[in-house]
Amino acid sequence: MALASPVDYASIIQLNRFGLLSCGNRLRCIGYEKKTRAACQLVVRATFVDRPKLDFSNPNWKKQFQEDFDRRFSLPHLTDVIDVEPRPTTFSLKSRTPLENISGSLEESWNGYVNDDDRALLKVIKFASSTSAGADCIDPDCSWVEQWVHRAGPRKQIYFEPQCVKAGIVTCGGLCPGLNDVIRQIVLTLEKYGVKNIVGIQHGFRGFFEDHLSEVPLNTHVVQNINLAGGSFLGVSRGGASISDIVDSIQARRLDMLFVLGGNGTHAGANAIHAECRKRKLKVSIVGVPKTIDNDILLMDKTFGFDTAVEAAQRAINSAYIEAHSAFHGIGLVKLMGRSSGFITMHASLSSGQVDICLIPEVPFTLDGPNGVLRHVEHLIETKGFALICIAEGAGQEYLQKSNATDASGNMILSDIGVHLQQKIKSHFREIGVHSDVKYIDPTYMLRAVRANASDAILCTVLGQNAVHGAFAGFSGITTGVCNTHNVYLPIPEVIKTPRLVDPNSRMWHRCLTSTGQPDFH
Ligand SMILES: Nc1ncnc2c1ncn2[C@@H]1O[C@H](COP(=O)(O)OP(=O)(O)O)[C@@H](O)[C@H]1O
Ligand SMILES: O=P(O)(O)OC[C@H]1O[C@](O)(COP(=O)(O)O)[C@@H](O)[C@@H]1O
Numbered sequence: 341m342a343l344a345s346p347v348d349y350a351s352i353i354q355l356n357r358f359g360l361l362s363c364g365n366r367l368r369c370i371g372y373e374k375k376t377r378a379a380c381q382l383v384v385r386a387t388f389v390d391r392p393k394l395d396f397s398n399p400n401w402k403k404q405f406q407e408d409f410d411r412r413f414s415l416p417h418l419t420d421v422i423d424v425e426p427r428p429t430t431f432s433l434k435s436r437t438p439l440e441n442i443s444g445s446l447e448e449s450w451n452g453y454v455n456d457d458d459r460a461l462l463k464v465i466k467f468a469s470s471t472s473a474g475a476d477c478i479d480p481d482c483s484w485v486e487q488w489v490h491r492a493g494p495r496k497q498i499y500f501e502p503q504c505v506k507a508g509i510v511t512c513g514g515l516c517p518g519l520n521d522v523i524r525q526i527v528l529t530l531e532k533y534g535v536k537n538i539v540g541i542q543h544g545f546r547g548f549f550e551d552h553l554s555e556v557p558l559n560t561h562v563v564q565n566i567n568l569a570g571g572s573f574l575g576v577s578r579g580g581a582s583i584s585d586i587v588d589s590i591q592a593r594r595l596d597m598l599f600v601l602g603g604n605g606t607h608a609g610a611n612a613i614h615a616e617c618r619k620r621k622l623k624v625s626i627v628g629v630p631k632t633i634d635n636d637i638l639l640m641d642k643t644f645g646f647d648t649a650v651e652a653a654q655r656a657i658n659s660a661y662i663e664a665h666s667a668f669h670g671i672g673l674v675k676l677m678g679r680s681s682g683f684i685t686m687h688a689s690l691s692s693g694q695v696d697i698c699l700i701p702e703v704p705f706t707l708d709g710p711n712g713v714l715r716h717v718e719h720l721i722e723t724k725g726f727a728l729i730c731i732a733e734g735a736g737q738e739y740l741q742k743s744n745a746t747d748a749s750g751n752m753i754l755s756d757i758g759v760h761l762q763q764k765i766k767s768h769f770r771e772i773g774v775h776s777d778v779k780y781i782d783p784t785y786m787l788r789a790v791r792a793n794a795s796d797a798i799l800c801t802v803l804g805q806n807a808v809h810g811a812f813a814g815f816s817g818i819t820t821g822v823c824n825t826h827n828v829y830l831p832i833p834e835v836i837k838t839p840r841l842v843d844p845n846s847r848m849w850h851r852c853l854t855s856t857g858q859p860d861f862h
């Protein structure tokens with residue numbers, strides 16, 4: 341891809357993390373493996389196609405950057421395309437029971453509302469140099485540029501009459517601990533505004549057009565205990581998204597709000613639904629709630645379910661450790677989820693403290709040779725008598741036969757790196773004539789079928805409530821998340837430009853390496 345002059349340093353710094361080579365004025369993604377290359381190409385597209393080129397010799401470049409940033413992060417609103425008047429909110433924690441009072445006047449004295457002009461800072465570190473660990477700079481001097489995003493929460497003015505609202509909730513993609521907590525909070529909060537008509541759409545986007553999947557009426561009574569179990573009360577599914585059929589169905593069902601719980605695929609779908617509703621000038625708010633145990637959504641501190649998954653992984657890692665430690669020349673191997681991002685594997689390894697080798701998709705490694713993983717396992721057996729390895733499902737795919745098969749949503753079906761590595765270790769030790777006892781654990785679905793832990797349950801509560809506040813505030817095509825501990829609304833396209841990846845130059849990855857003591861495997 342040709343790079344317009346002047347160079348966009350922010351992009352180059354970001355792209356270099358993918359192993360990108362800049363030659364002349366052309367950029368080529370030359371990640372060690374195809375997945376990294378694909379992610380890099382997405383970043384190239386997102387940065388060079390969507391962003392203006394900045395001339396850093398122009399004293400106005402910061403202003404230009406911020407104007408562009410404000411444009412990209414402004415929240416789409418129903419009033420952008422249709423005439424709709426705001427009305428005073430019915431949400432007030434000052435209202436007294438009984439519930440009939442909720443349509444009464446606002447308690448002016450309550451300072452619980454978020455002002456539309458409230459903002460939170462997206463970036464909070466001032467890097468002195470682009471060589472600082474994890475540096476995320478815009479210009480070569482790493483200048484400080486404020487990047488403000490919209491604060492989430494209840495507004496004084498709302499754009500729907502709660503008594504007339506029909507709200508829908510849908511959960512898509514794979515399971516994730518906390519889905520039921522979010523569904524429950526959305527229902528409770530909608531009722532707090534005075535909404536009476538709330539329905540669940542069964543089994544993801546399929547529920548919109550498969551006739552046998554009927555709407556599930558939801559209310560406080562129905563959802564009261566659903567957070568006590570894992571899974572999704574409404575069911576999930578992959579695939580089956582025809583945007584125009586979904587919007588036809590939204591119209592036929594007379595939905596005014598749709599809460600879409602899912603990962604990057606689901607959010608792409610939610611944004612397309614929002615765009616189609618806009619095109620048809622429908623007064624429908626589409627609000628996403630990011631769900632992925634992989635933690636691969638951009639800009640957010642973390643997504644719900646991630647903490648729980650990391651915690652659930654501890655049982656597997658600990659068992660592998662006990663097995664490896666107890667066996668003669670024991671080698672414990674654990675494979676954890678993470679299609680393109682190694683967050684679960686990195687955090688689970690850090691949390692355990694027992695892992696000797698942590699392998700993630702973002703950091704290429706060699707298996708054979710003097711600097712390879714196998715030689716290091718040999719060294720661990722020689723020196724401490726056992727070894728513990730934790731690997732992400734998306735890691736080392738270049739060593740495996742590719743099928744090019746995809747799941748119903750179009751996600752690449754990965755080959756099993758855990759099984760491959762297990763076989764490689766066994767044959768390596770056979771070849772060098774040293775005894776080894778490999779114990780392989782694949783806890784994949786045990787990580788995500790559990791109920792949310794305490795910290796995820798709180799996160800789900802916050803996100804579910806803010807999703808409802810966002811819809812009542814008239815926003816659509818947005819999602820909600822936590823940035824630097826603050827709760828914000830973000831336009832969907834900004835969080836799904838690429839999957840969020842572990843930055844090999846981040847302090848967290850460095851901490852992981854410090855903890856495992858592993859060398860560079862190339
Ligand atoms: N680019 C896209 N545009 C529209 N819908 C999509 C897109 N990608 C995925 N979807 C739909 O979103 C749903 C969930 O996607 P999937 O990738 O399985 O899970 P996740 O949302 O967790 O990433 C599926 O129904 C899928 O068809
Ligand atoms: O077997 P399934 O249901 O397709 O799920 C496996 C996938 O689930 C994930 O953990 C999360 O994926 P989603 O965010 O798309 O739900 C991936 O890393 C993994 O490949």
Ligand SMILES: [Mg+2]
Nearest residue numbers: 513603604605
């Ligand atoms: Mg996904």
